[in-house]
Amino acid sequence: MQDDAFFQENKIGDHVATIFDELVGFTYFVKNRDLRYVAFNKRLLQLFGVGDGTEILGKMDEDFIPDHIVRSIRKDDLKILKSGKPILNRVELVPTGNGFVDWSTTNKKPLYNYQGKVCGIIGVTRPFSQSTASLQQSDELNSALKLMHQSFRDNIAITKLATNASLSLSSFQRKFKSCFGMSPKEYMRHLKVQEACHKIVQTTQNFAEISYNCGFSDQSHFSREFTRIMKEPPSSYRSRFKAK
Known part of the structure; x- marks a missing residue:
């Protein structure tokens, strides 16, 4: 769906939202300079939990997304509008709806009008996979990344990961x-929190059990790391999504 008036005013050709409807998990969007949505594909409707695109057109991130996530998105968006430079291959843990989170890769670029002026932002967020182009710049990380996803609960040593990748520790x-x-350490902390999010929503395990099963040293450590990354304590997170 798109705001035709925006594209006509800026004399921009047809956008490609419908193409991304055929790509599972891909989110395509365009925002104007006020950071209001003027185009997007169907995936955004799913993420925002709405049934009709008219509920998103002209709206902003804060109408659908928690404040702590909005702050991060807005920081990037304003940077793009000011500098005219893109943000490419940003790998991050993002909400996917109903309390679940997953790794995604985001690319955002400035959108130029017929006068060559920045009139908005165009972006694509896609599912992250160790087999995707995210790692083309560092193919040697593939084996280490796979090991991290398999063994993050065991607090695998960074030196072992470096050896697995046939690289020196510093490299x-x-x-x-x-x-x-x-x-690498921060990435594994995010993996643990990702797993914890799923267990909080999907199971009845208490927080001590979740802490142990996700590889945290103790419940206090789990609570601190979860709150730091998700910007709310585990108890609040469970209450918010279990209520849905």
């Missing part, structure tokens, strides 16, 4: 941060 850490925007 592995540098390449990993360049590709993912965070250190």
